[in-house]
Amino acid sequence: MSINTKIVDDLVANDISFVTTVPCKQLAGVIDEIDARAGVMHVPSNKEDEGMGLCAGAWMGGKRPAIIMQNTAIGVTINTLATLIQYYRMPLPMLISYRGELREPVACQVEMAVHTKALLAQMNIPTYHFHHQSDADELDAILKYTFMCNKPVAILTDANFWGGYGDQ
């Protein structure tokens, strides 16, 4: 089974039926897999804070949501995480492409990578870092944990997890 199929199987097994995404090369296969599942509504968003608003509404409407984004979006969404998702106590799994880590070819990506975990820690957001594909074995438990505690939870997936990025 491909890692993309395994990830989306776990989302579906945890009743996640509303996913918003911003595009990402590393997560493109997951996004394609989501589009292939009839039971998952996929609504692409133009910016990650907009996507979190959609997820908040979808959850209040009875659908379990998830957002797929890059770690640069942490810089965009701090206010939304604090004043909407956390303040109203809403669950939100964030499947994040962790750009700027080992095997990253683009230097500028490192500039947000070095802040990513510190910002998540400052926000008291439970954070899991997938570096090897076997780390994804915990995804099912992480999703259950997210909907148990009604918190945003970050799942950082780096280039090594995805088998490298480009020629690196």
Next chain:
Amino acid sequence: MIRSDILKDIAPILRDQLVVCNIGLPSQEMHLIDDQPTNFYMLGTMGLSSSIGFGLALAQDKKVISIDGDGSVLTNFGTLPTIANNVADNFILLIVDNGSYGSTGDQPTYAGKKTSLAAVARACGCENVVEVQAEDTGKALQDALDGDKMTIIVAKCESGNIKVPVITMDPVVIRDRFMKSVQA
């Protein structure tokens, strides 16, 4: 008419509907005029009223009205293409356009100058966009509710605020009673 006059006018229409109220004075005014468990008050997060309401509309069948402001739509312009391209006929976006950032002291917005939010919404692909003067908002809203078509209403009104208390209700209480209304 100013925004609070519009809200007073349309409160009887809003009463039985799921309503997402924009941050700041719009929420505080709705809370004062006609607090209902079917009202979701935004206490922070400027710009996301349309996104929250739209996500709610996509996730279930009841009608949803997002009350937004011109300043907030300008903050989250990306919302309009998303709404246009994922049509939910149970969704109404009511933009109260007073041409100013009311909650922060009535600084002018670009919507009060050259920028037409109705034209922007149409350019983004929204098919059912109506612009009305403040006093016609209630009729436009009722027509939209009766029409079963996703509608963007831009209600033009004057800038100005009434004195209202802040909302002290706990956010989890607001959210919990709102979710119970959604499920009812």
